Amino acid sequence: MIGTFDYYRPHSIQEAVNLFEKLDLEEQSPVYYSGGTEIITFHRLDLIRPGAVIDIKSIPExxxxxxxxxxxxxxxxxxxxxxxxxxxxxxxxxxxxxxxxxxxxxxxxxxxxxxxxxxxxxxxxxxxxxxxxxxxxxxxxxxxxxxxxxxxxxxxxxxxxxxxxxxxxxxxLEASYISIKRRRQWNTGYPVITVSSLYYQNRLRLAISGLYPYPFRAWELERELNRPGTSEQRIEAALKTINGLVLEDEEGSANYRLFVLKNILYDVIEHLGGEK
Structure with missing residues (x-):
């Protein structure tokens, strides 16, 4: 069951900021709101309990x-x-x-x-x-x-x-790119791994979602993927840089996520990087 909260829809940046400051002083635990899907879900699960939401969709910017x-x-x-x-x-x-x-x-x-x-x-x-x-x-x-x-x-x-x-x-906006999402189940289920890559100024850029409990720019993997060598050499070196706590959940174990990531990296190099 979703509890009650006060709803505000300001029409300018300053109005929104003033509202937040006022509601915060009143200990209403205000939150900004645009789509609201996560706020509503977390509120239903009693993970958050805002007293007020500030909808920013009427702010032109x-x-x-x-x-x-x-x-x-x-x-x-x-x-x-x-x-x-x-x-x-x-x-x-x-x-x-x-x-x-x-x-x-x-x-x-x-x-x-x-x-x-x-x-x-x-x-x-x-x-x-x-x-x-x-x-x-x-x-x-x-x-x-x-x-x-x-x-x-x-x-x-x-x-x-x-x-x-x-x-x-x-x-x-004009750079070559590839984005690959791998799911374990249906087309709209949570992903196991998503890898996005841009080829910019003759270098691969890499960002990953689903490996750690947050999305990140994979700076160290990028460095290894942009070194000379075969695809296999570069990918093996890149995977050795992973030293964080890899996710383990119902979508996939840490080992499975690393397996999926390895295969995606081959696709990225084939599409954007080639052999060096």
């Missing part, structure tokens, strides 16, 4: 999709369905099209997925690969920061801040 000569700006409250249809960032469209099912994608938003608590959060992968900039709203105003400064497994925002937009530079 959060619903923006704009491309100029150098940058694509993506509003954090755009649904995955909308992003998938835009096709302005092919890798992102591909990743979005593989999340959950169509009904869920109508509700899940880019910002909601990235800022969520589930292990997978695949929408983060294209932004990690493209060194995206995040536009953040908060008490101190609006700030812009590179994703790697704030995303450490989770997006580390200050109290009262929320994600407004994501910005990607044009060269990344």
């Amino acid at each position: 959060c619903m923006e999709w704009k491309r100029d000569d150098s940058t694509l700006t993506i509003g954090s409250a755009l649904s995955l369905t909308v992003i998938e249809k835009q096709k302005g960032f092919p890798l992102l469209s591909t990743v979005c099209s593989e999340v959950a099912d169509h009904t869920a994608r109508n509700k899940i938003t880019a910002g909601g997925n990235i800022c969520g608590e589930t292990f997978y959060r695949e929408v983060a992968l294209p932004f990690l690969l493209s060194d995206a900039h995040l536009v953040i709203g908060g008490k101190g105003g609006v700030r812009e920061v590179e994703i790697h400064e704030l995303f450490k497994g989770h997006l580390q925002l200050n109290n009262g801040e929320f994600l407004l937009q994501l910005r990607v530079q044009r060269p990344f």
